[in-house]
Every structure is written in structure tokens, then in C-alpha cells.
Amino acid sequence: MRLIGQIEHPVLKISVFKMDGRVSVKFENAHYEQTFKLGNDERIQSLEDVQRLVDAAMAEEVLHNMQQQHRCRLAAMRRSFGEQREASVFEEII
Numbered sequence: 743m744r745l746i747g748q749i750e751h752p753v754l755k756i757s758v759f760k761m762d763g764r765v766s767v768k769f770e771n772a773h774y775e776q777t778f779k780l781g782n783d784e785r786i787q788s789l790e791d792v793q794r795l796v797d798a799a800m801a802e803e804v805l806h807n808m809q810q811q812h813r814c815r816l817a818a819m820r821r822s823f824g825e826q827r828e829a830s831v832f833e834e835i836i
Contacts, residue, residue: 743759743760743761743766744759744760744761745757745758745759746758746759746760746765746788746789747789747792749767749789749792749793749796751801753771753805754769754770754771754801754804754805755769755770755771756768756769756770756796756801757770758789758792763782763787764779764780764781764782765780765781765783765786765787765791765792766778766779766780767780767792767795767796769801769804769808771805771808773808773812774808774811774812776804776807776808776811780792780795
């Protein structure tokens, strides 16, 4: 798989890959990632084709999905480990 380019976005890192004619797009933020495997579609063969596909509406939907992933992770952590108290920023001095 080789990187054929990146798409600029203010919040997300968007990378476009190609392998054996198949294209995939990976969206990343600090904690989560989402990948679309676009397959062998003759309409999507170049970075320019993917740039046309990845519009503002798609990026917003990806961000929404990442928020959903975060909520899912937090809920699983609470179920598994209970409520966690925040770590103290300062040492306790007696």
C-alpha cells in the first residue's frame, strides 16, 4: 500500500492510499481513526477523484462518528472499571 496524497482539513488528518488498484481513505484525529475502503471503482482512481468525494459533509459525518466512538469507549470504560476519579494535579502535602 502506498500513500498517494493527503487532503487538507483543519481538524482531521486525511490520507489517501492505493494498493493493487484499490483506493482507501483514512481519517484520523488524536484518538480515533476511520477508514473507507473504496475498492476497485473506475470513478475513483486518483487523488483528485478522492478529493471530490471527500467533501465538507463527509468530513462532518466522520467527525460525528468519532464523537460516537468516544462515547462508546467512555461507556465501556465505565462498565468495565467503574467511575474513575480525576487524578490530582498537585501532590498532597501533609
